[in-house]
Amino acid sequence: MKRIFSWWSGAACAAFPVSGFAQDAAPASSVLGAADGMTWAQIIEAGGFLIYVLAGMSVVGLALVLYFVMVLRREQILPAGLFADLSVQLRKGDFGAAEKTCESRPCALSSIALAAIRHKLRVGTTEIGLLRETMEGEGGRQATLMQNQTQYLLDIAIIAPMIGLLGTVMGMLRAFNSVALDLARARPLELAEGVAQALVTTIAGLLVAIPAMVAYAYFRGRTSRLITELEGAAADLAAEMQEHAR
Numbered sequence: 116m117k118r119i120f121s122w123w124s125g126a127a128c129a130a131f132p133v134s135g136f137a138q139d140a141a142p143a144s145s146v147l148g149a150a151d152g153m154t155w156a157q158i159i160e161a162g163g164f165l166i167y168v169l170a171g172m173s174v175v176g177l178a179l180v181l182y183f184v185m186v187l188r189r190e191q192i193l194p195a196g197l198f199a200d201l202s203v204q205l206r207k208g209d210f211g212a213a214e215k216t217c218e219s220r221p222c223a224l225s226s227i228a229l230a231a232i233r234h235k236l237r238v239g240t241t242e243i244g245l246l247r248e249t250m251e252g253e254g255g256r257q258a259t260l261m262q263n264q265t266q267y268l269l270d271i272a273i274i275a276p277m278i279g280l281l282g283t284v285m286g287m288l289r290a291f292n293s294v295a296l297d298l299a300r301a302r303p304l305e306l307a308e309g310v311a312q313a314l315v316t317t318i319a320g321l322l323v324a325i326p327a328m329v330a331y332a333y334f335r336g337r338t339s340r341l342i343t344e345l346e347g348a349a350a351d352l353a354a355e356m357q358e359h360a361r
Contacts, residue, residue, distance in 0.1 A: 163312055165282040169275060169319045176271045176327045183265065183334045192261075192341045193224040193348050201228055205355040210236055223257040227349050231356060243357045250349050258342045265338055268331035272324045279320020286313030 185191075197220050204213040205228075214232050217225035230253035231246045289312060 163282065163285070163316070165278055165285075165316050166319055168278055169316070169323050172271050172275055172278075173323045176268060176323065176330070179267055179271075180330050183268075183330075183337075186264075187261070187334060187337050187341060189341065189344065192222060193345050194220065194222060197222065197224060198348055198352075201225075201352055202355055205352060223261070223345055224348055226257055227253045227345070228352050229253075231353070235356070243353070246356055247353050250353055254346060254349050257345070261338050261342065262335075265331055265334045268327050268334065272328035272331060275323040275327065276320045279317045279324075282316020282320070283313040286310060286316065 189195075197216065200216050201213055201224075204210075204216060210232050214229065214236065217229040217232065227250050231250045234246060234249045287310075
């Protein structure tokens with residue numbers, strides 16, 4: 116888990132370098148020097164249990180990214196071979212063969228075509244308008260399923276900074292309590308531990324959220340393009356069915 120969280124956070128650091136803060140050279144150098152001396156065990160200890168929560172979210176986010184890379188592809192949504200076979204079969208009016216083709220190759224395009232084909236086989240005589248409405252209804256359902264999947268990345272991008280903020284509040288409360296209980300006997304070590312928890316959880320939350328938001332924006336655009344292509348393919352299949360609608 117530590118290795119995956121390290122990879123996820125390293126990707127965010129590479130995408131968003133901190134060279135713009137060179138003006139604060141004196142304070143930053145001391146902070147970075149302290150950070151360079153901390154091991155992963157010390158960072159996790161400073162962040163507390165919230166670090167494990169954020170690490171789990173980073174694992175889920177990485178798994179979702181790998182899943183979407185495999186699933187949100189044109190060949191998975193509307194295979195060219197399937198579209199060609201359905202076009203030929205529907206042009207001939209062979210709805211039985213087209214139904215078997217859709218059942219043997221499940222995907223978004225086959226689900227849309229199968230809804231119209233089964234409607235035609237069930238009622239026998241129908242109108243092209245009803246076939247188009249059937250395909251549009253199933254197409255809307257498939258588009259919603261595709262879009263809802265990518266929302267999980269957005270959820271991670273929104274929740275992770277809030278968890279980091281929770282750690283910030285807990286760390287600052289811990290630091291202030293060490294002073295409030297007995298100002299004369301306040302120890303710098305207790306103050307430092309509270310501040311360390313606040314900083315570590317804040318950084319960890321952002322390192323999980325930023326890559327998740329970037330990935331969501333990318334897959335949202337890919338999903339929109341696939342839905343547009345799917346709508347065009349469905350319209351072409353509806354045109355092939357028009358001659359045999361009645």
